Amino acid sequence: MLKIDNLHARIGDTEILKGLSLELGAGEVHAIMGPNGSGKSTLASILAGREDYEVTQGSISFDGVDLLELDATERAVAGIFLAFQYPVEIPGVSNINFLRTALNSIREQREEEPLSGKDFLAKVKACAQLVELDGKLRDRSVNEGFSGGEKKRNEVFQMAMLEPKLAVLDETDSGLDIDALRIVAHGVNSMRGADRSFLVITHYQRLLDHIVPDFVHVLAGGRIVHSGGKELALELEEKGYDWIVDAEAAEQA
């Protein structure tokens, strides 16, 4: 489904990704952990098509398509969804209007009929229930005045509405209390399926108690330096990252 090969990327003169390779199969959940500044959010941004980053080397293929040839809109149409670490507030645009525009824009580009008003509202209702987003938040301006937890729930709500093939969660657990974390994780878990993959980027192991990954990768210095099963997350929580990063450095030397 997703194949990243030897990805190098920089912003301005700063090189951030230095040969990152990663493969995700359909229906798999991969977690990416790593110290601050290791390039986790850069990876998320690049997958979603943020134009601030320049890919200097390597390739990303998504369902056999060269992802780097697509702009942000086309990637969403292709089925990629990024849950933002810092969801953007858009005063004056209601959440509902925003979603309707997005959904119909995607359908139009896929040459599908627009969703009827009735079907759309039924879908809104079902998806909002999934993350316990109440009616008021649906009608308010996008993310405006939302608490940290509400913003993240709103991201998962949007994800449920757009039904992506690949969902990238960029530190979706940051700023969440334990209840919100449980709700967000429940939303994500109920969307797991054979044809949907997740890339869960997180600092902390606690999210992975709720969203149990198939694989855990450690990103450090712009590369995946270690991969393992879900138990790796626990080990990292206990021992920190240094032992892996040091071992990697020793190996390189």
Added chain:
Amino acid sequence: MNEVATPTQHAALAARVSEACAAAGLVGEPQAEALEALEALDYPTTRQERWKYTRAARLLKVTPTASAPLQAPPVVVESLDALRFTFVAGQHISGETLDEGAEGCFVGPVSVALERYPERLKAWSNSAFATQEWFAALQASAPQDGVCILVPAGHKLQRPVLAHHHMPDGAHVAQPRHLVHIGDHASAEAVLWSDNTSHAEGMMNAAITASVGNGASLSLEIIQDEPGTVHHMGHHHFTQGSNSNLTVRTATACAHWLRNDLHILQDGTHADSTFHGCYLPNGDQFVDHHTRIDHAHPDGQSNELYKGLAADKSTAVFNGKIMVHKDAQRIEAYQSNRNLLLGEQAAMYAKPELEIYADDVRCSHGCTTGQFDKEALFYLRSRGMTETAANNLLVQAFLAEVLDGFRPEIRDHVHSVFARRLGWI
């Protein structure tokens, strides 16, 4: 372009305009002070502070040809139930006058009001602008027909008024005057709509003079939807009594070259004024909103919000003056002006002016000019919106604060004009 208007040039313009207006039909007597002022005042040039960014010299070339054919233009906002009056190039062509007699409400053309109730207009209908600004003096020296709304004390006008002024194809001049008088504790709502055809040229030099009595309320929506190349000067003057409420919303949906002067005088205590506006020039259009509020008495409030976008090579000007007079204590005056530049060659000149001579007041102003929030644009696109859909949504969001104050049918119209002009629908 020659920036210096020689006396012969602007005197010649005045003569051409007055002659054309007289030929088409004037309404009432020219204001005597205006005739004097027209002689005495300087023609506006960019050397004057009030006209620094506004090149009025181009209006010197306006040369009206034959009178306009008086055909009814297409109806605007059909769904709005209103007392409707239509004017073409300063002439009344349709609309049924509401006349409840000397003690009651009157809504009809100024020409009819002057015939039936000259004494009701006498005390207040001369515009103070007419002695201060050359173009206002020109308007008052050859006034033409507009709508007249007279609501006596204690009355409430049941239906809104929609006065539609239209400029047809060709080079015409129009100098409509609109008169509004709301008696003490009376109220009314009105829409002043000006539009024209895409082959209209010439000049529209319009004046609104309104007086809102003690405890009275007036809500006015001004829509300017003018393709073509008409030059539009607006002189809008409002006087408010104690405890009165005034709301003026202006949407410049489309204008080739436009200058609005809006002046509000709070001539009593506890007056409340809300004036909002939005504008969106594109191509090489020019839009200039000059506003001024005079807080002349204590305990007044004002809330001003103007938002605009300048696209392509267009220019927008905003100048907002708040004048708090000596002894006008406990005033609360808020002004906000927000702009977005959508074109690399677009220009925005924004100037808040606060003059405060009282010591116990709350005044604030905020003025920003920026570009689209790239992060917001990326967010929308990452949800699958095309750049066009995302831009459209952001403009809608940006203007919502102002546009949502209009009647829904008017808001939708203005938004669709904006979207169409930017190629977004």
